[in-house]
Every structure is written in structure tokens, then in C-alpha cells.
Amino acid sequence: MPTVTLNRKVFEKLIEKKLPIEKLKDRISMIGTDLEDITDEEISVEIFPNRPDMLSEQGFARAFKTFIGQAKGLSKYDIKSSGEKVIIDKSLQDVRPFTACAIVRNLDLDDEKIREIIQIQEKLHVTYGRNRKKVAIGIYPLEKIKLPITFKAEKPEDIIFQPLEGEKEIDANEILEQHDTGKKYAHLLEGKKKFPVFRDANNKILSMPPIINSHDVGKVDLNTKEVFIECSGFDFDVLHLALNMIITALADMGASVESMILEYSDKKKITPDLTPRKMKIDLDYVNKILGTNLGDKELKENLEKMGYGYEKGEVLIPAYRADILHQVDLIEDIAIAFGYENFEEIIPNVATTGQANSFEQFKEKVTNILVGLGYLETKTYCITNHQHQTYQMNFNAETIKLANSISEEFDTLRYWMIPSLLDVLASNKHQEYPQNLFEAGQVFKKGGTETGVLENSRLGVVICQNDADYTKIRQVLDLILNFLELKYEVVKEDHPSFIKGRCARIKAKGKKIAYVGEINPKVLSNFELDMPVAAFELNLTELFKLID
Template sequence: MVAMPTIRIPISDLLSLVGELIPINKLEELLRLLKCEVSDYDGEYLEVTFMEDRFDLSSTEGLARALAILIGKRDPTPSLELHAPSTHVIVDKTVSQIRPYIGCLIARRETPLSSDEIESLMQVQETLHKTLCRHRRKASIGVYDLAKIQPPIRYESRKREDIRFTPLDWSRQLSADEILKYTKQGQEYGYLLERFDRFPLLLDFRGQVLSMPPIINSEETRVTESTHSLFVDVTGLSRDTIDAILRILAASLAERRFSLEAVKIIYDDRVDVTPDLRPTLTTCSPVDLLSIVGTTADVRVVTEALTRLGHRVFVYEDTLLILTPFYRHDIFDITDIAEDLAIWVGYDALSLKPLSMPYTSGSLLPMTDLIRRFRRAAAQLGFREAHRFTLTSDRVLRQLPGREDLQILEVQNPVSSEFAVARDSLMFSLLDLIGSSKGTPLPIRVFEVGPVIIVDDSEPRGVREEYHAALVQVSSDASYEQVQGALLAILKLLGFNQIRFLPSEAKGLFISGRCAQVLVGDTLIGLLGEVHPQLLERYAIDHPCVAAELYLNALETIRKTNIPQG
């Protein structure tokens, strides 16, 4: 079971922000309408689990805002006042190959932060780092005491040997390499930078280091209980992720009565102003919306429901104009609006309808027939079948050095970080499965057949779906000859001849000289080899391992075109 993100918040702080005392049993009912649930309550602190498509609820402030709107304590606020920028960030082109994008905001107020506010700010930062930021790979957040910074800010990179500053929670300066080696953050996230010769830095006008993203902030800019104004930055690889995080943080800070100010971001070829706090507009007819939900209701009921869930709704003739707040990262179109409405109505209240569909006769698709025959052949050779999801975690697919920057289809709004990307290979999923199956007696012989998603700019949608098959064997004597023999037997059982094995480059996946490409005639149909020990270590596999992956679409093309098999 995939663990959903959980936050721990003081109940007194939450209800103070809501502006009303709510009994715990009533609070649990309300949170369910927000796709949240109470996982623990000790009378002082509340542990709340939320779905990963509702990052706006990842803080005390976000939950309080949603609850206050839900009980009618306040009206929805699709947008917020954002003051014009008074400072700017200059982005040096040297960061373009490392972490090319940045967004910032300034939050000001007269009164200093309380301990609860600092705790909440740090918690939402870490929660977003683990989820939406994909453990800081896609983006990372920095929060600083504005009074300790002299704008404007410069975002640049420097040679790692030229970097020295005092990292957070340290009392002396460290070099960049020492930060990666000795600090907790460096040990955990240093792999994101270790392959670069230059590291990104944020510096103020005096040259003071604010942070070395995505690793750690400087001690000099620490937020304390005397801090009353904040400078916030988000750097990373994805502009969409950066924008979403800034909007969530802006909404949370506004709940604490901060005045928000934009920041101008100056690149070589353009100027951005962040954050963008404009709401999104969805137009639809009530009939279309209700048909998706599968129910009927008066327009006034629909309007009331969507209003209580944070939308601002206007009715113009037969059309609903729905303004969704800027911080709702999960709303893309009418389908997402319908989900909100369905939760309000209650899934249990929706009536079931039988499916009506025509009856036809048919036969197996050629690909289905090939897949079934492969399964039978692999089982006959003693391999056991694994069934993994097409969606997986970014961690599973990027263990191999060189794959860190590989284009992989990412889910824009995943339910969990464990289902955040579409796999482009079956082999890595099987290695991850074996690595997580400690104690399984040897030998382990598993196979899988299923779809993979390949990023392909020549396709209309930018991706194509293929079917692959993979074999993995782990044993004390696993060797190239064993997996080659198994693959040769399977291909013969499938009716293919003219099978050739050509030596290939290992590229970190296999041991050099112990791997090959697989061809039928002159058509490449797969690869195989002895898995490299460094890769086995990354997947926590303690014994020798061999693996092979076949491209079933290529095999099917050979069958359809009747390429001579000898």
C-alpha cells in the first residue's frame, strides 16, 4: 500500500485560523470532503493525511482556509492582492545546464513569526520537497529572513572548489564538497549535484550566500522568531512545478496576514514576474457537469457545492463560469470540477446504472497472441511472472548513471510520488522488485510483459506506447550464457530463427564484455547481459544478476512483414 503524505499540526493553531471551534468528530467529517482524513489525534496535535493531488492542503494554513470556506465562515478568494516588485533576481546563464529556472516572492508584515508559524512553514517546505518537488529533483525551496539580505539577488553557478559558506545549523564555513559529505542534507541530496563541476548559488548584492540549491541554506539567513518578513525562492528543472509551489506558499503566507510582493526575474532572453496568482476559468453547462457526476441537481445546489469547495461560480444563461483559486494545482478541466462535486454529493448517493454495450465476436489481436505465447514459453523455462504498474516512481527509473536527465513521461498531478512517471523499460522495475524482496530464496527467476511509454517528439502527442518483455535471474552463479540460453529458447518457441547476438556497449547497465544486442535478421529486438555491480548496489541486490529485455513491437513487425527466418 502506498503511504499518503501526512502533516502534524497543533489543533489550537488550526482552529484559531479557521475562526471557530469544531469538535473532532465534526472535523473528521469536514476533512473527508477535502479528500483528507485524521490518522491520529492526541488532544493537542492532529495528524492529517491528504491526497497528493491536493498540495494546497499540505499546511496548517491550507487546511484552515479550506475548512473556513467549507463551513461558510468566509467566501472563496480565487485571487489575492500582489504588490508590484521592488527588487529583482538576475539569472546567470551558467545555471542553464544545472537548475535553469527560478521563481521568487516577498512576504512582509510588522509582527515577527511565532514558533507555530515557523514550524508550519518548515513542515510545508519539507512536505512539498518530498512530494511535488520529487525529493528536490524537480524543484527545491528556500526561505530566508528578508532583513538579513541586501537585494538585488543573483542566481549563478560557481566552480565547486570556489564555494565556501556557513551552512544551516553549522557554526563554521565549509567547502561545497564538505557540505555534500558532512551535512545531513548533503548526504541525502548531494547526488543531484555530484556529477556537475559547477554548483548553483543564490547571492545577495554584497556577495553573501543565501543558499546552494537544492542542498542547503546558509546559517546567516536563518528564519527565527524575530523574523517578520521573508524572501522565498524556488529553483528547479520544471517551470510548472516552480509556479505551482510559489502559489501554494503565497496562499499559506497570506493566511498568516503577510502582504505579498512579486519579484522580477531577469534572464538573458526574457523577464518574468513571479508569482502568478491569477485564478483559472472553466466554463461548462450544468447538464454536462452533472452528467459526468452521474446525478441530477438544481443549478443552485451545484453553485452552493462548488462555492463551499473554494470555487467562485457565476451563472450566465445556460453556462457556469467557474473561477478556481490560483493555489488549486489539481484543477485542469471540467472533469476535475466534477470530482469536487461528486465528493460533495457523496459517492454512496450516486445511483448505479447497468452498462449497455453491443455484443460482437472477434479474435485475439496479434500482439495479445504474441504476449500470451511469450508468457507460456517463459513459464516453461521456470520463470515466474511479475505484474508491476506502468506508472512508477522517478527513483526506480533513474538509478542508472546517465539516466538522470533522460526524458521520461511525468504525471502532472500524480496521486502519489510512487506513481509519478511512466516506465520506459521493464528491466528497472524488476530490479527494484527483487531489491525490495529481501530473504527470497535463490535462484530468483522472474519475467514481466507489459506496456512502456517512450518520449518521442515525432509523435503527435509526444509519446508512443510499446510492449516489452523482460527476464531477470539472480543466483550465485548467474551468467551471460544462462540468460542468452533462456532468451534463445523462448525466441525459438515463438517461431523465430536467424537470431544473432552482437556485442554492445555496457553504458553502466551491464558489465563490459558481458552484454549484447539481440537481432532477428537485421532487426534489433532487444538487449541482454550481466548487470553491473554498481547498479545492483543501487537496487540493494546482493548476488550476481543477469537480465534481458525484448521489444515485442519489433518482433510483431517481423511476423507481419514475413521477413524470411531462414
């Protein structure tokens, strides 16, 4: 989740109040943002992904100001019509079909404001814009552009311009191959025959979204007074929301915003449009979910505290709010306004009967037997190492491998338990013997389930001491199976991890449920163990089915 660093002075000026630090900390966390750090100069907060509108000083302050009662309800913005046009060509259809645009004038920029604008743009790109895939934002000094603007798709070789921070004019393909930013975002245009491009009335290239702006007209500086802003992508509503988040922030900086006419091939649109969206709210439903007893007046107050308007059962949703899909989203904001700290706890009297999982209970009974025998339970990871499960055990198996583990040591799901236990023995060679251990854990192999992976719970038991042998480990296995009153047979069957002639398979009701034997010294030496080990591995899932 993104963390933004806000200028505390700018923030305090915007909310028109200086709060004591403790109060500030408390309110920041109770509005639904995670405070990371606060100093005299800066406030670092983590903004949850549902509130991209709070990623700027202005957006954050706007929400905060109503929350602490410094303002209430919808913020009003005056948007004039510029009458200027953006022509959107249908060649963009399969490339990047939509844009939402605006003109902003009377910017009184300083270094701080430029930093703020860059931060809004960057944070929106990363979060709501999904790394420019969903939304790419361009801001251009209007002074260097001749209106109207055309947005269309062109062949890469026809798109020739000097990219931002580039040395010379190159074509679009070269940008994707050579320019750092071009290389970084090239995947977003992969497979496209034509690339999107904004041109002005003089046919000058503004940018090639979502990749890069032009060096000439794509950069705002201290002299910039007026800008043209565009958001491009695949869903008009999403772009319009992003645009609204930016222009409301700029308006809060003191600039004036003007709308533009977007001439699509089949329709006309005017952006930005800050008319609030309306949603019905059911007061009974609100009170039912929250366990509150709010009246219409309190509902209105709480909504206004969160920057909404409210008229007769309808909520007016600010045009920069991207997270209101259902009235439950409003209910959460009502709860925040009401104060999460003000909900008292209630234990309801709901008659239900507790029911433990029967397999888990069975597992507990079996492991209790081992504890009674003086065995120590270990707890190892299900994610382990392929070599370790197979090669080191002198054994071949098709384990379930992970596609993308960030650690080479942990690349596969556990196929069987004994290697995990041998690992524990190997890391405890300096500890007192005997070391008699057990663990019931999940093992994985291919099988006919919904996912194609079959999971079983297996019990591994090891005896590690001077005189560990077949008899000793068989006695333990026999004891468990006899307690369960299971009829079983012991069949000689060699296994490469065990000493030849000292390994057996346990069969019950036609199912093979366990291996038991003395571990092959070759395996012990692979684990650098110098104490004999006798072990068994019992399939508890299978066993449970047999005795059920």
C-alpha cells in the same frame, strides 16, 4: 503519502468554528483527506498527493472553511509590488534554470508559527518537490540580505560559505562530501560542472540549492520580521505553484506578501501572481459523469464550496491548485462538494453476457478431478527462492530473478511447482499421512514475449506416503489425460530431481507436457523429508492448446 500534524487550535481559529468531534471527523474524511488521529491539541491527516496546497494548517483550513460553508469561493489576497529584483543568469541553463520568488513582511513569529513554516517547507520538499529534485525552497531573513539578488551557476570551488549547522566556511565540493545534508542531496548535482547559487548585492551567499542554505542568512528565528522566499527547479510553472502555496499560507498567518521582478536573460516575470487560471466547464458533461441533475446555480455553489470562482461557464482556479489538468478534476471536486454520501446507487440495465475465461475453466475442471481423487489443494507464492528451486532440487535452471526484493528468502520467480509442494510437505511432517497434494500455479522462464518472460500455468501433484511410487502417480496422470481424450506417449527420460530409471516424460502431438516419477532421496533429504514422494508436473497452458 504524507501525513501532516496540524495544531487544532490554530486550525479552529482559522475556520472560525468549533465543530463537535464526530462532525469534524466526518467532514475531514469527506473532503478527501484520510484522518489518522485527532486529539484536543492535534489533528493528524494524510494528504493525497494531488493536494499539496493542503499540507499546512492554513491551506487545510482554507479548503475546509469553504467546504463547511464558513466562507465561499476564491480567497482574496492582496499582493503589493516590492519593485525588488532577482537577476537570473543564463549560466543556470543546464543546471537549475528557474526560480520563483517573493518577499513577505509583517511576520509576527512565535515558536508555533516557526514550526508551521518549517512543516510546510519540509512537506512540500518531500511531496510536490519530489525530495527537492523538482522544487527546492529557501526562506531567508530579509534583514540580513541586501537586494537585489542574483541567481547563477558557479564553479564549485568558487562557492565558499558556512553551510547551515556547519562549523566553518568550506567550498561546495566539501559540502557535498562532508556535510550531512550535503551528502544526502549530493546526487541532485551529480554530473554538473557548475552549481547553482543565490547571492545578495554584497555577493554574500544565501544558499546553494537544492542542497543547503548559508548559516549566516539562511535561518528564520523569532526576531525575523521579513523574509525573502525562493523556489528553484526546472519547470517555472511548478515553482510558481509551490511559491503560491507557501505565500498564501503565510498571508493566512497575517503577513503581507510582495511580488518581485524576475529578470531572466530573455524575459521578465513577476511572482507571485495569484490571478486565477480559467477553465471552461460543460454542465452536461458534469451531470453525465456524476449521474446528477445540477443546474448552473448548483454548479456555482458546489464549485464555491471547493474554493473555486465561477463565472458564466468558466471556473476560476486558485493559483495554488496544482492538480487541475482537465475538467474531470473539477468534476471530482464538484462531487466532493455535492457529498459522496449523497450519491445513491443505481444498477444500470446494460445487456452484456458474462463470459468466464476458457483457460481458467479448463484449469478448474482438471483440478476437480484431483479433488475427486482425495487430493488437497495448496496455495503457495509465485515469488520464491532460487536455491530452493534449483540446488535443493538437485537441478540447474536459469530462473527469473527479482532485481530488488527486500527479502532474501524471496528472490526469484517460480520456475516449477514441485519445489513449492515439497516445501509444503516439509512444513507438515507432524500432520497425518498420506499427504497427497496438488496446486496449479504460474511458472516463469525466459521466452519470446513482449517482456522476454514466458509464463505458463503448471499443475504439480505429489503423493507422500509409505508406499508412494511411480505406479501410483502415473495412474493419476493417466487418468487426467485419458479424461481429456489426449493421445500421448510415455518416454523414459531421467531428471536429476527424480530417481534414475523411475522418471518419464509425457509427450503429446510432439510437445513435452509433463514429468512424472519418484523424487530422488537426495532431494527429499535436502527438504528434510523422511517419507517417499512420487510426483508429476504437467504444463496446463501447453496441454490446453493441444486439446483445444
